[in-house]
Amino acid sequence: MIRFVFILTAAVIIFSSCRSTRKIQTAVAPKDTTATVVIPKDTSRDDSLRFISETFNSIQKNRIPFNTFSAKVDVDYHDGDGKKYNVTAHIRMQKDSVIWISVRAILGIEGLRAYITKDSVKLLDKQNDVYTARSVSYLQEVTALPLDLASLQDLFLGNPVFLDSNIVSYSQHNDAITLISISDFFKNLLTVDKNGKLIRASKLDDVDELRNRTCYLTYSDYENKRGVSFATKRQVTVTEKKKLDIKMDFKQYDFNETLSFPFSVPKNYKLN
Numbered sequence: 234m235i236r237f238v239f240i241l242t243a244a245v246i247i248f249s250s251c252r253s254t255r256k257i258q259t260a261v262a263p264k265d266t267t268a269t270v271v272i273p274k275d276t277s278r279d280d281s282l283r284f285i286s287e288t289f290n291s292i293q294k295n296r297i298p299f300n301t302f303s304a305k306v307d308v309d310y311h312d313g314d315g316k317k318y319n320v321t322a323h324i325r326m327q328k329d330s331v332i333w334i335s336v337r338a339i340l341g342i343e344g345l346r347a348y349i350t351k352d353s354v355k356l357l358d359k360q361n362d363v364y365t366a367r368s369v370s371y372l373q374e375v376t377a378l379p380l381d382l383a384s385l386q387d388l389f390l391g392n393p394v395f396l397d398s399n400i401v402s403y404s405q406h407n408d409a410i411t412l413i414s415i416s417d418f419f420k421n422l423l424t425v426d427k428n429g430k431l432i433r434a435s436k437l438d439d440v441d442e443l444r445n446r447t448c449y450l451t452y453s454d455y456e457n458k459r460g461v462s463f464a465t466k467r468q469v470t471v472t473e474k475k476k477l478d479i480k481m482d483f484k485q486y487d488f489n490e491t492l493s494f495p496f497s498v499p500k501n502y503k504l505n
Contacts, residue, residue, distance in 0.1 A: 432452060
């Protein structure tokens, strides 16, 4: 269950569109600071670089701002070992400070509570009366992703993550733009709407080809609440040696309300 919570945490990345998107096939070289942009036919290099810069800046400008955030999320989880979870996750966050997660199963019984800060990860396994306390590097150990508090908060909000300014290629379509960036960890094929405001899709491939891991991430059913565009339905598929599927349905969500983050360790809990 603990690994499930962090897979859930890592799952909240990017895609929005109930319409199918055009398949894009592009060869991407390993990261190189001298990499050149692939320029579409009939487009000058200066125009291409300007277009990429404007799109990238628009994506960054339209990141969801917040002070606090809370959500109730129905989660449907299936992994390659045949494990299935249908749970409800309650999420609370304060910007640059804390993420609080409570996972509840049938009848609303709480199975796990997590408290994540910049420096630490604390877990209450309420099924087995076990308390776990680790440094924030535990996130990276469990998920094999370069996660920290800020990137996790962006994941839950639907802000772009693992998007590097080293953009090596782009494609334009009637209603969408695709950018390909390469960071130290991922090749990221990111699709946004034609205005660069709504993230539609992301395909993440490990730069380390020996891992052979790919993440397909989808967001759909955007709502505009208090001027914030937010994807209420999301899906992630991870393929490595086995396949993992997670569907998330945000039933409730709010921004900038006063929140509490209760976390206390019962005396009878064992320290892991």
